[in-house]
Structures are given as C-alpha cells and as structure tokens.
Amino acid sequence: MKILIVLAALAALVAVTSASGCDKLQRLKVKGQWSRAYSSGHDREDFSQAIWRAVFAQVPDARALFKKVGGDDTNSGAFVAHGLRVLAGFDITVALLDQPEALKAELAHLKTQHDARHIPDNYFEAFRLALGHVLPAQLGRCWDKQAWSDCFEVIAHGVKGH
Amino acid sequence: MLRLFVLLCLGAFCAAQEGRSHCCSAEDRNIVQKQWSVLWKDTESSKVKAGFARLILLKLSEQKPETKALFTNVDIDHPQGGVFTAHCLRIVNAIDMAINLLDNPEALDAALDHLADQHHARAGVKKEHFKAFGDILAGALPRLLDDYNIMSWRSCFRGLYAKITSKLDA
Numbered sequence: 208m209k210i211l212i213v214l215a216a217l218a219a220l221v222a223v224t225s226a227s228g229c230d231k232l233q234r235l236k237v238k239g240q241w242s243r244a245y246s247s248g249h250d251r252e253d254f255s256q257a258i259w260r261a262v263f264a265q266v267p268d269a270r271a272l273f274k275k276v277g278g279d280d281t282n283s284g285a286f287v288a289h290g291l292r293v294l295a296g297f298d299i300t301v302a303l304l305d306q307p308e309a310l311k312a313e314l315a316h317l318k319t320q321h322d323a324r325h326i327p328d329n330y331f332e333a334f335r336l337a338l339g340h341v342l343p344a345q346l347g348r349c350w351d352k353q354a355w356s357d358c359f360e361v362i363a364h365g366v367k368g369h
Numbered sequence: 370m371l372r373l374f375v376l377l378c379l380g381a382f383c384a385a386q387e388g389r390s391h392c393c394s395a396e397d398r399n400i401v402q403k404q405w406s407v408l409w410k411d412t413e414s415s416k417v418k419a420g421f422a423r424l425i426l427l428k429l430s431e432q433k434p435e436t437k438a439l440f441t442n443v444d445i446d447h448p449q450g451g452v453f454t455a456h457c458l459r460i461v462n463a464i465d466m467a468i469n470l471l472d473n474p475e476a477l478d479a480a481l482d483h484l485a486d487q488h489h490a491r492a493g494v495k496k497e498h499f500k501a502f503g504d505i506l507a508g509a510l511p512r513l514l515d516d517y518n519i520m521s522w523r524s525c526f527r528g529l530y531a532k533i534t535s536k537l538d539a
Contacts, residue, residue, distance in 0.1 A: 239412045247406055248469050252476075277479075284475025288483065291470065295462040302415035302458065308451030309419075309458075316455060 229361045233354035234304040241301045244345040255290040256281055261337035269330050300362045314365030321366055331363045393525035398471040400521040404514050405468050422457035423448050428505050439493050467529050481532035489536035496534045503530050
C-alpha cells in the first residue's frame, strides 16, 4: 500500500514537472539542436529561405509586412538580409533560454520592435509551423518536437507580450 | 618604377572600393568565415560571445569615455546584468551576420545599410568610435581565436566598417 502511495506521488511529481513546459532540459536540447540547424554561410541562407518561404506559403498576406525589405522576392539581397536579421534575433533568444534575466531583456527589446507592426497571432503560428517543418528537414531524426513546441511558446509569448 | 606605379594604382583602387572589394578576396572571405566559426562550435558559446563583446564595449567606454552615455539605454552601468548581456549578443550576432554574408554582396550591402541606419539614428555615435571599436576588436580576436589571419580580417573588415559608418555625420 505504502509503495503505491509513493508511486502515485512520484507519478504526480513527474506529471507536474513535465507539464511546466520548456523546462531546463528541454531548453538545453533546443539550444543544441538550433545551433546545428542554424549552421553558417550559404547553408544558413538556405535554411532561412526555407523558413520564410514556408511562412509565406501559409500566410501569403504576411508578405505585405515585408514590403520595405524586399518581401516580394525572397531571393533579393534585401530580403536575404532581413530574413537573416530576424533569425539572428531568434538565435539570441534561443541562446539565452538558460539565462532568464538576459532572455527577459532580449524579449522586451524584440517586443518593442514588433509592437508597431501589429502582427496578428496567426503569423507567429505560421512561423512556428514553418520552423516545425524546416528544423526536422535539417536535423533528421534528432529533433524533439515537444521541446521545440514548448520553448517556442516561451519566445513567441515574450515577443507578442501576451 | 613601373612596379611602384602598379602598386600605387592597386592601392588607390583598393582604397576606392567600399564594402566587399577585391581586397577582401574570395580566399580572404573563406579564411575569415572559417576562423570566426570556431567561436560557434559549442552550445554554451553564447556565454563566451557575450563576455567577449562585454569586454570590448567596456574597453571602448574606457578609451572613449563619451561613448558610455550612448549605452545608458542598455544599462552599461551593470555590465553583467541581463539587459547589457542581451545587447552584447546583439552586437556579436550583427558581426556574425555580416561575416556569414561576406560572399553574398547584395545581401551584405542590404544588411550593412540597415546597420548604418540603426547607428545613424543614435545621436552622438561617431566614425572615430568605430575606429576605436575596430582597433579593440582586432586586438582581441587573435587572443580568442587560435587561427587569426590578420591581413584577411583587416581587408574584409575595412569594407564592413566603411559601410556601417557611411551614414554618420561625424
């Protein structure tokens, strides 16, 4: 009987810790997987293009937000630069997942940059889904969907402010 | 005499080029990218990167005391704090973006143009600050990177600084 109680308590503990979302271990995993997928040079440009094309395929209207930075042509220099700029910001948030104070500061910074653009929530969702397809394409089996889903939520929540 | 003339012409041509020029040759760019990539091998490298940028910015504010006020917004008074740490990573990532775009001149130009706008918008930022920043960075990188080809870095970074500072008034 006692053992059952202990087991139940343990099960409850596991449930509580895993339900918290984006825990410490998940953060480490996401960091490691991101740095492999993010890569460098031409590979990074291709990675970025793939993500943005996947975003625009889902929400074509989002292109209008990127008019000033060459959104009409994802191959243009202006858009390549912009796409990489956004990923560089995302890279900072991922890198800081295990440094709460600095993460908070970076998310606040990104929030002010996005506030004025009035980005609907479904665009963030499109970005999440785009990542959810391009990352496994880049990483193969070594991709943890749940960890990404949980930790992306932390980042998107910070940038959106809600 | 002819040799000297050719050299002088070459020098003048180099000086006239901005951004990525033939002085930052394909091999120079390869070398810079390869040597820089060492910094990014480890998952925990964000701590190294932030620490590195922190030292450079603090040294800059020491050498050019008037620059310290320019970083008040990002809490330079608490350099170990989260706000300044995040800013340090922003700077490292901007450098990283430029280096990774070295062989895509069109996109590199667009990226540097954007950075030029962002610095133009900050009243008080001067070209001499970038000169000092560049000197400090050039002094620090070889301490961080085991392999550091001074000529390649110098020729490629000269163009980057020229573009970033192109919109500053002073």
